[in-house]
Amino acid sequence: MSPATLSLLLLLFALPPAAGAETMSRDLGEEVVRLPVTLPDGSRHALTVTVFHPDEAGPHPLALLSHGRATSAAARADPPRQRMETAARYLVRKGFIVLVPTRAGYGADAGGADPEDSGPCRRKDYPASLRAAVAQILAALDYGRRLPDVDGRALLIGQSVGGIATVAAAAENPPGVVTAINFAGGAGGDPDSHPGVPCSPAQLQQLYAEFGSRGRVPMLWVYTRNDRFFGQEYSQAWARVYRAAGAPLDYRLLPAFGDNGHLLFSQGADIWMPLLEDYLRGLGFARPGLAGRPSPSGYAALDDGERVPYLSRADRLGGYGRFLSSPLPRAFAISPSGRWGYAYGGDAIDRALDFCHNGNSSPCSLYAVDRDVVWPDGADGR
Missing domain, CATH: 3.40.50.1820 (Alpha/Beta hydrolase fold, catalytic domain)
Structure with a gap:
């Protein structure tokens, strides 16, 4: 053949x-x-x-x-x-x-x-x-x-x-x-x-x-x-x-x-x-691939865990609490399904999204990056 x-x-x-x-x-x-x-x-x-x-x-x-x-x-x-x-x-x-x-x-x-x-x-x-x-x-x-x-x-x-x-x-x-x-x-x-x-x-x-x-x-x-x-x-x-x-x-x-x-x-x-x-x-693939850092949104204070959408109270205290105590750089991602992910260190944004997407059929979005909440004000999160 x-x-x-x-x-x-x-x-x-x-x-x-x-x-x-x-x-x-x-x-x-x-x-x-x-x-x-x-x-x-x-x-x-x-x-x-x-x-x-x-x-x-x-x-x-x-x-x-x-x-x-x-x-x-x-x-x-x-x-x-x-x-x-x-x-x-x-x-x-x-x-x-x-x-x-x-x-x-x-x-x-x-x-x-x-x-x-x-x-x-x-x-x-x-x-x-x-x-x-x-x-x-x-x-x-x-x-x-x-x-x-x-x-x-x-x-x-x-x-x-x-x-x-x-x-x-x-x-x-x-x-x-x-x-x-x-x-x-x-x-x-x-x-x-x-x-x-x-x-x-x-x-x-x-x-x-x-x-x-x-x-x-x-x-x-x-x-x-x-x-x-x-x-x-x-x-x-x-x-x-x-x-x-x-x-x-x-x-x-x-x-x-x-x-x-x-x-x-x-x-x-x-x-x-x-x-x-x-x-x-240099080989002609000029489209950017690096993840951009979203701008602060003013949706909530960073340490106001009660405002984080989609998450259960236990996850707000646990998962989001661990994010708040982690070193910079860091990122926290959330999903309408209630799934979440956080990461710190190199490439935190991509890894937080990866963790959130793992085994999850719903889309994930960034909620916070470093010291800023980036979740859009007025987003449907309740």
Whole structure:
């Protein structure tokens, strides 16, 4: 069967989400599709793909996010479906349709075969595991590029194992991919048993050189100085051999982040979002994606918890009370369903909205940010 025929079949046989699927974020146009995919080893899987849509008419560029890999099977089962909502929310604001595949062996599929198992530390087979990941990334990408409101442009983004898989997928030079972005990409890391030193590092370095010899898609790599999975000497060496092999690369080694810089993508959006904003603007994606801070509304005094709409008295005292005692920056979001979310620290606005939307079919709005109530005066909140 030709690749074109296989791609068409993947599109035609996309399945709707199963009955009883969990609640999704309506404000992001979230939906779930199931794509049949055959991996290089001949095994067949139904790939779960979360799709987020901007609310305005297209056409839109496409972004595909690839998740990392937990060290245990139990951890790979949680969450049952990858959403990567904070990154997706940013990209939807920039006008992208966003795809988040949950690859075989993860989420609800974690109890079965694990096609990305690369073997024990001393006998790693990274190429086989990456072939499985790349096949799924490219299948989801092909599905997304055939959506009627996609303009033909696409970008790939991956973190950790999803990062090296993104590098491997970019080395296939898939049509329409404008750039690919690797956050802390690598494999075989374990911050507990061998912090900073991946298994079979020579094999990894050879792989990055091979990817660089084939890849012609411009890439951005983002690493930190205190990555406890892949120490900076490894990411620097990988960047050198990748670039020396002829591939275009913008490598960024950022300062230490928290106790483990490997977590920058999941916990440091306030750092990487502005970086990505500048990078994507240079490639023609000029629409802003950073969340704007609403202006104070004067609806109520910040510490007047009784005025917070929708919430029960217990949640006003508990949830909103915890928000008031949290450090800046901070944000609190509410929903007509009574659900709420708050966050403090980097990217508090997006994370508060994410927490509020989680398992909630009603829209969420910001009530307070930092020291200001931003809920609009006169809003229907009673």
